[in-house]
Amino acid sequence: NAGVTQTPKFRVLKTGQSMTLLCAQDMNHEYMYWYRQDPGMGLRLIHYSVGEGTTAKGEVPDGYNVSRLKKQNFLLGLESAAPSQTSVYFCASSMTSGPYTQYFGPGTRLTVL
Amino acid sequence: EDQVTQSPEALRLQEGESSSLNCSYTVSGLRGLFWYRQDPGKGPEFLFTLYSAGEEKEKERLKATLTKKESFLHITAPKPEDSATYLCAVQASNTGKLIFGQGTTLQVKP
Numbered sequence: 001n002a003g004v005t006q007t008p009k010f011r012v013l014k015t016g017q018s019m020t021l022l023c024a025q026d027m028n029h030e031y032m033y034w035y036r037q038d039p040g041m042g043l044r045l046i047h048y049s050v051g052e053g054t055t056a057k058g059e060v061p062d063g064y065n066v067s068r069l070k071k072q073n074f075l076l077g078l079e080s081a082a083p084s085q086t087s088v089y090f091c092a093s094s095m096t097s098g099p100y101t102q103y104f105g106p107g108t109r110l111t112v113l
Numbered sequence: 114e115d116q117v118t119q120s121p122e123a124l125r126l127q128e129g130e131s132s133s134l135n136c137s138y139t140v141s142g143l144r145g146l147f148w149y150r151q152d153p154g155k156g157p158e159f160l161f162t163l164y165s166a167g168e169e170k171e172k173e174r175l176k177a178t179l180t181k182k183e184s185f186l187h188i189t190a191p192k193p194e195d196s197a198t199y200l201c202a203v204q205a206s207n208t209g210k211l212i213f214g215q216g217t218t219l220q221v222k223p
Contacts, residue, residue: 004156043157043200043213058210090156100145100204102211104156 002026004105006091012111013081021076021108023091029103030096032074033058034066036087037107043090049074050096081112115140115205119214126191126221134186134217136201144206146184148177151198151216160199191221 004025013019023032034046045058049068063085065077074093078085088109092102118137126132138146145164149157161170163179170177174195176187186199198218202211 040215042215043202043211045210048210100209101147101159101162103159104149106156107154 004091004093004103006089006105006108008108009106010109012113013078014113015082017081018077018079019081019110020078021089021091021110023074023076023093023105024072025074025091025093025103026072027093027103028071029093030071031094031102032068033092033094033102034064034074034076035090035092036060037090038087046076046089081110083112086110086112115203115208115212117201117203117212117214119199119201119217121217122215123218124220126188126219128192128221128223129190131187131189131191133188134199134201134219136184136186136214137182138184138201138203138212138214139182140203140205140212142206144204144209146179147202147204147211148184148186149200149202151200157200188219191219193221193223195219196221 007022033048035043037043044060047066049055052071055066067075090107091105094102116139120135148160151157161177166181174189178185198216200216201214
């Protein structure tokens with residue numbers, strides 16, 4: 001049981017390049033989330049999904065897109081990367097009913113030059 | 114506005130020196146309060162969930178308590194391996210979203 005996995009672990013992009021971060025979970029969770037973590041800002045929700053085929057905006061969605069084509073996978077895309085998107089990105093998943101605990105992946109460290 | 118504030122930002126302890134971390138919150142209907150541990154370069158690791166005032170949970174040297182306005186994470190006789198950043202988060206019953214605090218970075222010296 002791997003829990004929540006993320007690929008890649010590290011990535012360096014140039015301004016304007018695009019990329020996709022992949023999150024996978026094997027806990028059969030309905031809900032999945034993407035966060036970013038920046039020094040002094042804490043964890044902030046980018047987008048989330050309450051089920052296959054559905055997505056919704058979180059606190060800081062601008063510049064990102066997401067897709068949930070399969071229940072176990074949640075993709076985060078950057079169409080045109082900007083230096084302000086340099087951050088550590090975490091994916092999480094949870095059940096639909098109590099205790100609603102979110103379980104996190106190991107993170108992806110992204111640097112945009 | 115839902116908000117979570119953790120204090121102190123950083124805490125240095127000697128091995129065996131007990132202390133507490135504070136998490137103050139304001140939320141429109143609390144569904145749950147969560148404590149996570151985060152080691153450098155890793156994702157947050159779930160520790161506890163508390164649901165109502167008066168509830169307590171323990172795990173090894175850690176004990177979490179909850180009141181209507183704050184939660185404490187008590188660390189008894191800490192060891193160097195307890196060094197990490199401890200994150201507190203609240204889940205509002207109306208939105209279901211987690212609101213995180215900034216975290217408290219704990220360093221335990223041998």
